[in-house]
Amino acid sequence: MTARGMADRVLAREVAAGARLIRWLEDDDPRGAEVLAQLYPHTGRARVVGITGSPGAGKSTLAGMLIGELRRRGRRVGVVAVDPSSPFTGGAVLGDRVRMQQHAADPDVFIRSMGSRGQHGGLARASFDALLVLDAMGYDTILVETVGVGQEEIEIVSLADTTLIVAVPGLGDEVQAIKAGLMEAGDIFVLNKADREGASQAQRQLELALHLRTQHQPEGGWIPPVIPAVASKCEGAAAVVDALDAHAQSLADTDALKGRRAARAYAVFLKLLRDAATRRLLDAALARPDAAVLIEAVRDLTLDPHAAAQRLVARLELAAP
Amino acid sequence: MAPPLRVLLAKLGLDTHTVGVTVIAHALRDAGMEVIFTGLKQTAAAVAATAIQEDVDVVGVSSLSAAHMRHIPELARLLREQGGADKLLIVGGVVPEEDQASLHEAGVARIFTMGASTQEIIDYLNDWRRQRDAAASV
Numbered sequence: 001m002t003a004r005g006m007a008d009r010v011l012a013r014e015v016a017a018g019a020r021l022i023r024w025l026e027d028d029d030p031r032g033a034e035v036l037a038q039l040y041p042h043t044g045r046a047r048v049v050g051i052t053g054s055p056g057a058g059k060s061t062l063a064g065m066l067i068g069e070l071r072r073r074g075r076r077v078g079v080v081a082v083d084p085s086s087p088f089t090g091g092a093v094l095g096d097r098v099r100m101q102q103h104a105a106d107p108d109v110f111i112r113s114m115g116s117r118g119q120h121g122g123l124a125r126a127s128f129d130a131l132l133v134l135d136a137m138g139y140d141t142i143l144v145e146t147v148g149v150g151q152e153e154i155e156i157v158s159l160a161d162t163t164l165i166v167a168v169p170g171l172g173d174e175v176q177a178i179k180a181g182l183m184e185a186g187d188i189f190v191l192n193k194a195d196r197e198g199a200s201q202a203q204r205q206l207e208l209a210l211h212l213r214t215q216h217q218p219e220g221g222w223i224p225p226v227i228p229a230v231a232s233k234c235e236g237a238a239a240v241v242d243a244l245d246a247h248a249q250s251l252a253d254t255d256a257l258k259g260r261r262a263a264r265a266y267a268v269f270l271k272l273l274r275d276a277a278t279r280r281l282l283d284a285a286l287a288r289p290d291a292a293v294l295i296e297a298v299r300d301l302t303l304d305p306h307a308a309a310q311r312l313v314a315r316l317e318l319a320a321p
Numbered sequence: 322m323a324p325p326l327r328v329l330l331a332k333l334g335l336d337t338h339t340v341g342v343t344v345i346a347h348a349l350r351d352a353g354m355e356v357i358f359t360g361l362k363q364t365a366a367a368v369a370a371t372a373i374q375e376d377v378d379v380v381g382v383s384s385l386s387a388a389h390m391r392h393i394p395e396l397a398r399l400l401r402e403q404g405g406a407d408k409l410l411i412v413g414g415v416v417p418e419e420d421q422a423s424l425h426e427a428g429v430a431r432i433f434t435m436g437a438s439t440q441e442i443i444d445y446l447n448d449w450r451r452q453r454d455a456a457a458s459v
Binding site: 016019020026027028085086089090091093094095101107110115 | 324325327346347349350351352353354355356357358359360363364366367368370371373374375376403404405
């Protein structure tokens, strides 16, 4: 199958073809990048919504609820759900899907689970690629659920048009539980499990923190709402999707969408460049005949690792521009 | 390192026994595989759609409620129809000997019955992958 043939099948919305292409991309099969290059001109229509928050906040259940509401409104929905891979074996149990499985047989829903495969920041290396594939397949809204870490999955912010943060009452200090970066970056906050004790207090805390964040922004700017929900009972779905639509409208009105997407493309480019450049330099350094001597000395504990690394780097000749 | 094998573990129909499938999920993960679980009470259509969307290499059905003849041949057929003919379909659980031949005929590659060790399953999957990849590279 040629790259063109595969791209045509994906553009014809053939589910097995799109799924296989995502597999190639996450497995680093060279055919993946070739097909993606063909698809790229057909992307940019989908709205990308990042969903993040602490483990146990209910991200997957919320995603399941949002799929239902988006489908009621006639949208085709793609989902990329990332779970952590074991750093020791590379294995993973990808369990997010269980909470969305009621939509499994809906032909207008495509759910893909991904192991983080050694990436930090809450996403997998191929998450962005998967978004492009789903976008090219005509899914209108793509939900990206990050690994539940709560403190460092900032990467989603650079990837999504809208970042939705899931908080829950009863963690003591809800604002603390959502670490600084996310508190500053969230576009919509969902207070899940809002039928629990302490919900109204948590709501006030979040609103106060957001007020402090937004009080100096220009008139007409987006004020992130805090929306109570009980995802396990499908309560709050319409309000959350209304907020997603309002945020999309706000991005369109202020021309901010272009800026976000430019930043996204640049961030992905930079990451790919960094990975590829690192790999090349590392291979070159380790392939030098004198590398073995230095490595031996490091392993003997006779040469300190800093000195060894610096010596080897100093000897590398970078190609002339 | 080779990319991980992707395995879907499924429970079909009203079978709600989850101990075995949970043990296997963790064993496969510890063997370096990516394991996706469908959750309980799935239809054959939902499992087939999931296998295709997730592009798994292997679909493993855990069956302990004697409903295997009802769901598994249908799942095998749907997988073939939806572009998943290259996926390995295996079954684990309680399958009486007299049913095994017809399941194999329907497209089940291997049936692990009570007493099979997790290591046996892992070895089988790794062997299958080696053979598949060797066949693909000629």
